[in-house]
Amino acid sequence: MKKVDFKNELKVLKENKFYRFADLFFQAGMRWRSDRDTILGEDQYKNTILRKYLEQKKSEIDYVTLKRIVTEHASLNKYSVPTENELVIHLRCGDIFDESDPYYRVVVQQDKMMSSNLFSKKFGAIHYKHIDKVSVVTALHFGANELIQRFFYSDQIYKNNINFLKSFEKRINDCGHEMNLVSNNDFDLDFCYMANSKWFVKSPSRISNLVSEIRS
Secondary structure (H helix, E strand, O other), X not given: OOOOOHHHHOOEEOOOOOXXXXXXXXXXOOOHHHHHHHHHHOHHHOOOHHHHXXXXXXXXXXXXXXXXXXXXXXXXXXXXXXXXXXXXXXXXXXXXXXXOOHHHHHHHHHHHHHHHHOXXXXXXXXXXXXXXXXXXXXXXXXXXXXXXXXXXXXXXXXHHHHHHHHHHHHHHHHOOXXXXXXXXXXXXXXXXXXXXXXXXXXXXXXXXXXXXXXXX
């Protein structure tokens, strides 16, 4: 069974300070106002989904507008989307694997959620008979917040992530599937992939909740 080459295939976003999609959508954290200004003001974010949303939203948390933008963006850029019988799983990886940070509790929540919603022999989505492909969407996201001195990259945190992902891949293999990794430096690609999935298993994260809302 083919294994994922995490070293070469997994994208690492060591300083993803500004394009924190869910934080800016839900107005979360202490930086969302200033970071929205950055997204709206800098040319590198022109034509991104988040920029379009901030320019076109009719109100805060405007799912309808976001769903339309995502659909148009994926079509315009001819993005790859999941197949009819493909199970798409979102994993929150990156800075949450810092064992010294209180945010590490999300790792435990994620493991419990996946055990129940994905791998459970009675209810787990991976056991649905029609599923013929299993894709995991993730990248190692590091918020690198210098204001509070948290969410920075380290070799140990990277190692913790890789160990988790290899263990997760083994659980998928044990269920009879290979793990297809979807991981891009451009988050819009990953976001559109999840948003266009028919079968989706979310992680305990704002971005997964957002994907679930615009899929419905």
